[in-house]
Amino acid sequence: MMKLKIFFLAVIFAFSSVAFGQKAEMNPDAAKLYNEGNSLVKSGQYSGALEKYNSALEIEKNAKIYYQKSIALKKLRKFKEAESTLLECIKVDSNFVSAYSGLGTTYYSLKKYQKAIDNFNIYLKKSNNEKQNQKIKKFIGLSYTQLGRIAKQDGKHKSAVKYLKEATANYDYDAAYLLLAEIYNDLGEYRKALEVADKAINYRKKISKGAPYYYKGLAFKGLGDKEKARENFKVAAKDKQYKNNANYELKNLK
Template identity: 45%
Template sequence: MMVKFKIPYFFLFIMFVSFTAFAQDMNSEAGKLFNEGNAKLKAGNYMGAVADYDKALKIEKDYRILYQKGVSLKKAGKLEEAKVTLEETVKANKDFEGGYNALGGVYFSLGDINAAIANFEKVLTLGINAKVKNAIKKNLSLAYTKLGTQQIKDGNSEKGIESLKKAVENNNYDAAFLALSKAYSENGKWDECIAAADNALKYRSGIGKGGPYYYMGVAYKNKGDNAKAEEMFNQAKADATYKKLAEYEFGSLK
């Protein structure tokens, strides 16, 4: 089953909104250019915003200007340039949580999941409020899920399971529980498989019901509980993705 991963970017927007009030403590000309860039960023003119931020940075190299430039470059799809700019941002202010979060998002998009995780985890050390902490932990869960599924695909199921366990420790992510259930099934850990599948259903928000029921059916079959396995496979058959697999397993019980 293909699992889609998407970093939630609402935190970047929160930081953008909060910055508009700070231009007044910059150099007046830099602040004017900063505000003009912010207006263009908000309007979707990302490279126009970058041009204004570049002008402002020639006057004052403020971490907030660097950050907004990095966000604009990310939105424009210029990930390598965004990475360089956001690295400059956190060098300019080592305690700026928004910079690390944005940098983590860029690394995630570039496929460097370990670097993404390192930046998201850095945010959690900076005394952030509960709302931001929850958002960052969701980002971490997504990153650990992607890392774990890739590790399993590469043949390292032990590391993959550890990464997926970290994913669900950070957030009750349904896709991570489903991936864990599949991994436990492939490793013959039937009780763990059932528990993970049960949590996938409990916290389900984006996945179908078929996967969790299918892996529970496999687990119950291997535990010798055919009645329970039949029940799970019948539930799984209602999901088109797992219909044929469930029908095959159901038939093998006869």
């Protein structure tokens, strides 16, 4: 879970540096302060950058300035302030598309995952940049995965499956496939569990190596195929994270 959070924050900040939208020229005095703020952001002086952006906004209410201010706020982990700043950005220019992706990542950080998805989808409707659109679809997949995780924790397995299917429709995310495998096993839908566990293996980037094999083992066990269950539990047992559970299952296979 922590790895996912760190990964997402890293992607947020990498994506935040690219803004698409307003093309109108800026007031020269505001532009000077804006550029000084950008330089401070690049050097990691985020509080100083905020002062520059605030001074620039006193001269001109410009969407680009609001957007860059939101980046500095997110760097300082002031996500609520970033939210209000991005909403002001949209008031100034509703076609400043990066504001919607910015809101999406902000809402994700605030754990408001449905709002994140809603704003990412607005971005997709307004953007013609296919490369950035693919990144946004990835963020949508991550957001749906979190909704699926929450639904599972609340015992709402059908809702969890729905969210996770939406996640994988947008992004072939290994953790989403793995969570689906776990849920399908819980529901006794073992063949579906095998299918998504194989996808978790095929797209594995973040999950531990033994994780999908453990859930494949459970699925084969549920289907009564002890030989294949044993084969997969043995692979899972090589993974420190799943070693104890896999060995327990191996011990109890008869």
